[in-house]
Amino acid sequence: MNKEILVTGGAGFIGLNFVYYLLNNTSYTVTVIDTLTYASNSKEIFKLMSNPRFRFIKGNITNNQDIGAAMDRKYEVIVHFAAESHVDKSINNPEAFVQTNVVGTSYLLQWLLKGYAQRMIHISTDEVYGELNIGESAFTEETLLLPNNPYAATKASSDLLVRSFYKTFGLPLIITRCSNNFGPFQNKEKFVPTIIYNAYYNQKIPVYGDGMQIRDWIFVEDHCKAISLIIEKGTFGEIYNIGGGNEKTNLSLVKYILNSMGKSENLIEYVEDRKAHDRRYAINSAKIQKQLGWKPTSVFNEALDKTIEWHINKFKGHSL
Template identity: 50%
Template sequence: MMLVTGGAGFIGSNFIRYAIREGLGPVINLDKLTYAGNLANLADVDESPHYAFQQGDICDEDSMLTLLRHYHPTVIVHFAAESHVDRSIKGPYDFIMTNIVGTYSLLNASLNYWQEEGQPADFRFIHISTDEVYGALLQDESPFNEQNQFRPNSPYSASKASSDHLARAYYHTYGLPVIITNCSNNYGPFQFPEKLIPLTIANAIEGRAIPLYGDGMQVRDWLFVEDHCEALSMVIKSGGRGETYNIGGDNEKTNIEVVRFICTILDRLVPCSAGEYSRLITHVSDRLGHDRRYAVNAEKIRKSLGWEPATLFEDGIVKTVEWYLNNSQWIERVRMGRSRRTGA
């Protein structure tokens, strides 16, 4: 039995579908259903006998322990987090509560449950984190590896760095079998349309301005979400207790490259009579404290677990654009705040 927190979000919902498809065991999806939690993301597995949904808040330690006692999971995959940097700048409180206090509560409940169960050897707590905890890279610096110091630069990344420290401490202090993963920027189906790639696609097909921070030369390492899910399955099956694994796509691109490439794909798939979609690109004031470059060295997970990304960015972004074109109603419902609770 696997408990997935934040399973109605972007990466969590993709992982649940992957887990059910690959037979990783029955999955319990725990989600608070905030603005980014959307049960419509899981409509295709909702009737599966291997899937169940439970609404709940990871900050409520007592209810988390009750949940664990009821379902008896052997694996917890902890995605639940506030994750949008812009929102963390405008309102850091929710990030502190969910990412730090929530992770503490879940770790503490998991520790109590694990001890009650006799500290089973096959139990795993997989803590999903981000490359942003390492801070920013200069243009000529080597990609982040697992030994890099944490240098978070936004309230979001600081809250995730804090949660990583807590997860590590629960392993080293109490022996709780924790594994930490730090991934690069994910992209793919079901991503909430405030993030760069889905926002670009949605605004372009609606003929609206495509906002681009500053000069658009910020560099990110892009990881197709399906590849991330495969990496996590390997971590669950074979990852070492107390280990940290960086998961990256080996696809460094500037934001302006990504946006222009999406526009080129749209020009081919849904040509616009008003001209090329790139005409909609609009440079806006840069984000406060905007990190210039992230990149991930995933050599450890390659060598120790045999994983490597299978999807070239050029292929993954075409799949992603096609998915959003074919699911315009999903975008509309998400933007209007519908379907979180009902999956409608």
């Protein structure tokens, strides 16, 4: 009998990539619960419905009854991706982020407490650590949490909630914190798809401030491989940082994509910087590399070129 896995937010960018990874590389039977917001990939979910190892439940993790609909069986593992994740939107509407990222996580933990899964992997973000100055050492799992925007604060809050349920109830919980992902299925509101989309249609590409903010980028497939390894070998109560080791300024990323697409840098438009915009993130992933044997295998430029091609193929035939 195949092992059962529940993926929350499995119609979103990283969640969907992880679902495909599971179906292609494991024998898991996959259940996805997702509310199908604007950032979801509903067409891909529809395609997957014909797979006998896949089922979909439309539901919101902020509704305990919706989660209950998925708890008609016991799972080997819950992988919790479901989250509001767009920083700009968190500044405009923090309450939605509190509900999904904190309250939704609380509900899932209570189902875990009732014994509906053998363990849960809570997917978090490097943004909970705040920002680094140039020259500072990369974030480790011991770095203090100093979130600087409502999105990051709600993710840090959910991390602490998860940790408390491990400490108080001994629940089988693991937290992961990953750097910026890129790859297929990402909504065009995010940075890399925005660059590709606007460049494809010869529209101005907004760059916050001076564009010298630094992010550590990882190809989404490498992230999926890390999560899969954590499911199999991870230690309960641990935090694992996952990073690509590719620190790039926002401006250099824009210029690379424009050059790759044969577009002019005149499309770049500098705009007012985001409130509390973190200057630099960098992840030290030595722990997962040493303890679990994971390392990113994608070559950054090759993976980014593949991502550009994927988005262009998606845009073809679609008008503005």
